[in-house]
Amino acid sequence: MNCKPNKEQLTRRLAEIVGDDAVLADKRELVVYECDAYTLQRNPPTAVVLPRSTQEVAAVVRLCAELDVPIIPRGAGTSLSGAVLAVDGGVMIALTRMNRVLKIDPRNRRALVEAGCVNAWITRDASAHGLFYAPDPSSQTACTIGGNIATNSGGPHTLKNGVTTNHVLGYEMVLPDGTIEWLGVEPDGGEEVAGFDLRGAAIGSEGMFGVVTTVLVRLMKTPPAFKTFLCVFESVDDASQAVSGIIAAGIVPAALEMMDQLITQALEEAYHFGFPLDAGALLIVELDGLAKGVEQQAKQVDEICNRNNAREVRLAAAAAERAALWKCRKRAFGAIGRLSPNYVTQDGVVPRSKLPVIMRFIRTVSDKYELRIPNVFHAGDGNIHPLILYDEREPSQVKRALQAGHDILDKCIELGGSVTGEHGIGAEKIDFMAKQFSKDDLDAMQQLRRVFDPDKRCNPHKMFPGAKRCAEFAQKKQIPA
Numbered sequence: 298m299n300c301k302p303n304k305e306q307l308t309r310r311l312a313e314i315v316g317d318d319a320v321l322a323d324k325r326e327l328v329v330y331e332c333d334a335y336t337l338q339r340n341p342p343t344a345v346v347l348p349r350s351t352q353e354v355a356a357v358v359r360l361c362a363e364l365d366v367p368i369i370p371r372g373a374g375t376s377l378s379g380a381v382l383a384v385d386g387g388v389m390i391a392l393t394r395m396n397r398v399l400k401i402d403p404r405n406r407r408a409l410v411e412a413g414c415v416n417a418w419i420t421r422d423a424s425a426h427g428l429f430y431a432p433d434p435s436s437q438t439a440c441t442i443g444g445n446i447a448t449n450s451g452g453p454h455t456l457k458n459g460v461t462t463n464h465v466l467g468y469e470m471v472l473p474d475g476t477i478e479w480l481g482v483e484p485d486g487g488e489e490v491a492g493f494d495l496r497g498a499a500i501g502s503e504g505m506f507g508v509v510t511t512v513l514v515r516l517m518k519t520p521p522a523f524k525t526f527l528c529v530f531e532s533v534d535d536a537s538q539a540v541s542g543i544i545a546a547g548i549v550p551a552a553l554e555m556m557d558q559l560i561t562q563a564l565e566e567a568y569h570f571g572f573p574l575d576a577g578a579l580l581i582v583e584l585d586g587l588a589k590g591v592e593q594q595a596k597q598v599d600e601i602c603n604r605n606n607a608r609e610v611r612l613a614a615a616a617a618e619r620a621a622l623w624k625c626r627k628r629a630f631g632a633i634g635r636l637s638p639n640y641v642t643q644d645g646v647v648p649r650s651k652l653p654v655i656m657r658f659i660r661t662v663s664d665k666y667e668l669r670i671p672n673v674f675h676a677g678d679g680n681i682h683p684l685i686l687y688d689e690r691e692p693s694q695v696k697r698a699l700q701a702g703h704d705i706l707d708k709c710i711e712l713g714g715s716v717t718g719e720h721g722i723g724a725e726k727i728d729f730m731a732k733q734f735s736k737d738d739l740d741a742m743q744q745l746r747r748v749f750d751p752d753k754r755c756n757p758h759k760m761f762p763g764a765k766r767c768a769e770f771a772q773k774k775q776i777p778a
């Protein structure tokens with residue numbers, strides 16, 4: 298692989314395709330693109346292109362194939378696993394100018410959008426028809442549908458409705474050799490397609506199979522009734538038992554989210570919702586569906602929470618209160634700035650019944666490494682998000698933050714879980730792949746990757762053991778040995 302293309306020649310040829318105003322190659326402009334929301338590793342790409350059409354994307358990709366230059370697809374750069382790192386330079390193809398909602402089709406409950414379309418814009422446009430797009434990552438006001446496909450994003454409300462793969466019917470993708478393919482259901486096609494489900498195979502491939510350009514998504518009918526509860530507990534253990542109790546009762550809430558004391562205090566300081574500052578843990582439980590069923594489930598949830606020592610079960614009385622509660626939850630990571638200059642989010646999964654175990658373990662890790670670790674997470678899925686706080690100006694804190702994250706992920710594997718629920722492996726968690734998967738599993742994944750990208754030129758150095766690290770190239774000082 299040619300890691301050091303002639304930059305001048307490359308940018309000139311890129312500009313011939315997309316125009317001068319759609320190529321960034323100046324050192325200062327590239328700073329924005331040197332990392333995603335995982336800021337522990339950084340390296341700038343050689344150039345960034347901002348295409349406006351699938352044809353432009355395909356021409357850029359063909360040029361990179363000709364010059365043997367790596368390509369890195371990018372949406373909004375909100376990945377929390379370093380999935381968009383230009384580890385070895387290369388051309389970053391940012392889809393942010395291809396951001397239109399092309400068509401809302403209420404009759405067939407579908408929307409056709411460009412891959413750079415921001416997640417929340419689909420529901421914004423579909424809501425006039427009583428429809429919504431279900432997967433709602435907390436980053437949904439920024440992240441793009443292309444990024445959601447590449448990471449198979451979840452969100453607070455995917456417990457009941459399923460994650461991205463359950464709502465993407467089909468999409469257009471530019472393969473690493475520049476050919477344009479449509480995978481899955483076509484825009485005017487029926488709901489079923491013949492043959493292998495290559496649509497599904499490429500969802501979650503972290504930008505390594507090609508560049509998604511246009512997407513056909515499924516829309517759902519907005520439920521007629523909602524009930525949203527804020528349940529206050531003295532301890533994380535009690536809240537975790539309530540989570541298990543709700544699921545064991547056969548209730549599948551629309552959302553079931555937990556926040557511990559430290560994150561609650563940061564949220565209250567930032568957004569003034571009225572959270573009790575001395576509570577050990579809070580649960581947000583949202584029920585939706587037909588009014589009668591929701592009413593009945595609400596009684597059960599109230600009873601289960603009280604049985605597990607809830608101090609209070611508060612119903613959001615009006616739509617405004619429900620919206621305020623969700624605003625706080627979805628902006629939780631933003632409130633961390635009140636606690637610490639830097640944080641790294643982990644994304645582990647444990648069986649729901651092991652939530653008390655992993656939460657206790659996180660407290661011991663916090664003590665061991667003398668770092669604060671607030672928690673806000675998708676409890677209903679057993680998908681934890683410990684936020685490890687550190688100060689990057691203190692090299693020993695950076696080292697301890699990394700070790701703390703590793704301990705937590707090792708424990709998730711030990712408990713029968715996974716090292717990612719929704720954020721992906723990216724550059725961050727490469728070392729865990731060999732712990733979670735056998736060599737045969739990894740070989741099979743690489744074989745599938747080679748079907749799409751025989752040269753491994755598309756978003757290289759991600760996911761698989763043996764991939765090179767950013768630190769090996771440029772930023773050794775970022776990660777102290």
Ligand SMILES: Cc1cc2nc3c(=O)[nH]c(=O)nc-3n(C[C@H](O)[C@H](O)[C@H](O)COP(=O)(O)OP(=O)(O)OC[C@H]3O[C@@H](n4cnc5c(N)ncnc54)[C@H](O)[C@@H]3O)c2cc1C
Binds near residue numbers: 631
């Ligand atoms: C505050 C905050 C909250 C978050 N909450 C959640 C959450 O609740 N659930 C969740 O799942 N994630 C969450 N995330 C993580 C992140 O937002 C998701 O992974 C999201 O899907 C990334 O979308 P993006 O457009 O920012 O993609 P990027 O970060 O730009 O890219 C992510 C990956 O997608 C690939 N990619 C991007 N666009 C394309 C494309 N068009 N074609 C092919 N590959 C592409 C990239 O190469 C990379 O591998 C959160 C992040 C933040 C910062």
